[in-house]
């Protein structure tokens with residue numbers, strides 16, 4: 001069964017999400033990848049305001065292709081999350097509640113997620129055209145000089161993800177292969 | 190002597206860049222469909238079905254499968270009896286890449302300086318071009334659009350001769366175990382064994398061009414490919430690293446003579462979006 005949620009995220013919503021759940025997200029989310037994260041942290045270090053209020057929001061690690069005529073956005077799938085690990089604990093401490101990307105996270109990130117009660121979603125890598133179909137609106141709101149790496153405010157509908165790491169720290173990259181093995185064992189009995 | 194126009198090279202390379210980003214090679218396509226049917230784990234089967242659905246959407250929309258439309262790598266076989274008119278081969282290829290990425294609304298993912306990182310080249314050039322001079326009137330250009338989620342998980346190691354085939358297996362399996370979840374598994378692996386430092390890396394990249402159903406001619410290397418494929422798919426990493434049977438679609442070894450003191454091994458990992466194609470003039 002797919003769980004349906006909308007942004008901004010609340011603690012009750014996060015409490016209802018467990019590692020492995022399939023989730024459809026609707027609402028506003030923000031994109032930021034390597035270069036934008038670096039800038040966000042530089043802004044914070046210089047006591048500047050962040051370009052958007054990250055409280056209870058979701059950040060999607062994504063840099064799209066340019067939109068072709070008639071498109072809202074070009075192909076727009078996830079990028080590898082662990083490159084953002086260095087910057088993530090700080091953003092979580094400021095109220096960021098959710099992240100969408102692909103691949104495992106560092107222990108520091110997972111510890112911060114448990115501390116601040118956050119969720120990490122994974123999207124199926126390589127499915128840029130499919131992801132773009134769930135994006136209804138896209139607007140660059142900061143760091144436009146970064147091109148594909150600029151921060152975009154996007155409106156998504158039924159955006160398909162999985163809970164990869166839940167707020168309790170249950171991690172699909174740790175447990176997935178084991179669960180698969182157990183599944184096989186039950187099938188073979 | 191055969192004459193090839195530089196502008197024809199540009200046009201064909203541009204066409205190929207768009208094509209490989211939009212449509213998977215037939216062998217990968219059919220293998221992904223087969224794996225979706227054969228994958229026993231529901232979550233993994235679900236992911237494979239999303240992958241195959243995206244593949245259909247991309248073909249119908251004539252848009253890239255993945256938003257990371259890669260950095261372009263080209264292998265050129267340049268016949269000694271080929272003459273290129275009205276331009277140089279390198280510029281012709283770079284111009285093809287430029288046109289494809291600018292006119293094809295594909296992502297420009299190349300920064301000018303690897304450390305400063307403050308300037309995008311805006312047209313996804315330069316492509317990385319490798320040349321091989323061959324006899325005759327042949328001009329063959331193989332192009333790959335290489336994604337970096339998977340490139341980042343690749344590795345090279347200078348093993349000792351005493352490490353032998355067991356050392357090779359250990360290094361390959363270790364690299365894949367660590368890399369596959371971040372490399373958008375199911376992956377495809379290219380392994381270069383022998384030569385020297387850069388030759389091993391080149392072989393590994395070239396191996397990613399080999400069709401999945403083709404295997405090494407040497408029996409011991411064919412056996413090695415088979416064993417590595419089996420062992421990786423026994424790891425249970427599965428699509429996107431979330432568990433399952435389908436971790437790797439294929440693995441190819443290329444080898445080269447090496448020095449009595451060395452055993453270089455390179456592992457080039459590619460996601461299932463192994464975008465490759467060849468044009469012949």
Ligand code: SF4
Pocket residue numbers: 078079125126127255256257258259335336337338339371372373460461462
């Ligand atoms: S690793 Fe491959 S499928 Fe994954 S995001 Fe990069 S190019 Fe796309």
